[in-house]
Amino acid sequence: MLNRRHLRIKVLQSLYAYYQSDKESVIRAEKEMMEAIDRIYDLYLYFLLGFAELKNVAEHRIEENKKKILPKEEDLNPNMKFVENKVIAMLEDNYMLIQASEERTVNWVGDTEREIFRKMFLHIRESETFFEFMNNGNTGFEEDKNFLIALFKTEIANFDHLYSFFEEKSIHWLDDIDLAATMVIKTLKGFEEEGANDIMPLYKDPIDEKDFVRTLLKKTIKREEENLKLIDELTSNWELDRIARMDVLLMEMAITELQEFNNIPVKVTLNEYIEISKFYSTPKSNVFINGVLDKAIARLEADGQINKIGRGLMN
Template sequence: MMLNRRHIRVKVMQTMYAFKGSESDDFSKDQKFLLFSIDNMYNLYLLLLSLLIEVQKRAESDLQKKQKKHLATKEDKDPNRKFVNNQLLKFLKDNDQLKGKLEAHNITNWDLDSEYVDIIFKNIIASDLYKNYMNTRVSDFKEDKDFIVDVFKEIIAPNDKLYDYMEDKNLTWLDDLPTVNTTILKLLRKVKENASEGYFSPKLYKDIDDKQFAIDLFRKTLLNQTAIKTEITQKTKNWDSERIAKVDYVLLQMAICELSNFPSIPVKVTINEYLEISKEYSTPKSSIFINGILDKLVKEYEASGELNKVGRGLM
């Protein structure tokens, strides 16, 4: 699976951040957007995997063109086919389950935007990675796999033009890119020669509970906005509310909602998750601010018996 609970919290945060209404409004549109932006992550995953397949096809047609040249050299007539025959690329290209997913999600970008396939192909060909790989004519699965892992990590993932392309195509993709790149790298590193057809078609959510968690966290935070805001105001009397970063405010709302409405999630887990997200998405001092407020709240809840956590070891 691709998504963990932290990614889900980040997605809810982004949707909450963009939400303009109040708790009495109909927010089914926003909930749809939340689920759509999570689903859209899978399209980005498929898009990047299909780029590897297109690069292999591009290499193949390149060789064919050279062989047909009027003045073909010896190297043109008998080229080193190591890259074109890369076993991992062939596994991706011939994988029917992956083909089915690409069709179902309508991933045809590279047909129209083939210049990006060219850019990546040329970058690969010009790299030392490629020169070293092509020093010999034969390879085993491990060498083929290691080469593709390096190509993805050093050439595809950091490519600026590709990054701009993603940004143009879909704004939420930029936030998804680190997660998707990590998922692809993990799969490429761990793939075995006898991998199943479904290996490169992981599930987006671990289980149905995770999808429900996304919906519940979003809805419950919005539905309890007034009460949660009162809690925050009481705990931030010395703070000018205008000065509290909007991201911090959203994260606090979600954390308080989670502490109060999700009995099976341990307090420690909730607090750690929101501190980590604030370190990544907000100001350097945010995590200290958020930690201070949540700490005070938890002590109060404990004292008044309001922390209804179930199961053992949930503090």
């Protein structure tokens, strides 16, 4: 499921798109942001459904090999370790996965889709990971689970044809693949031989998390003028238009969050935006942003503009 950092990143991306579009519509920006967050779950479902597709290709190949005019011993008595994988069987029968994919119309139906998995299986068959697990002689549920996780990490999640498919579906998905893949790995690791083995929801608390992203987006836009004024004052040695746009947006979001969310500790807000800057801005941005936000916190606290409810939230 998405955590607050993932949600902050989605707000950041939406703000960037909003300002690139000449501030066309806050309502539209919010709608597109919520749709983009929602689509991450589709990506997660596509990945989970892909295991059964690979199994189908493998089964078809086994049946075709048996029909050869002069079948070999390995054709007549194939290694069934992959097609009999217990975790894949659980995914095929998982009620939550079936229901979610039907509700969201996520599936691998179509000639193009089948060809992707045919090529993927041919690629997987030649991989070191596949060979090692198919021939190590180990059996059991944990072995099946480790097999699937290793295969997903090394061969499936990074498969080029899958990337192309996702890019055609949504250009924004390329930014979300790592997150969706992490969700898949956590899901597989959590499966047990006996148990419900539910798939992950998108949000931990849908009402609270949706309110968080909507409020952060709209309030950051609303506070733009005063936020930029504060940043300008705190970066007196810099012209504001010379600071990287992503740095400015991150600082605007942080300053807004410090004032609008009285249940989020100051230190949490500061650390989150510094961490995000390491991936979404320039190499030295985290040091710069840290320095500016430290000054911003001191100024806002002195002016009584940061009011936290609860013990320890000011630290």
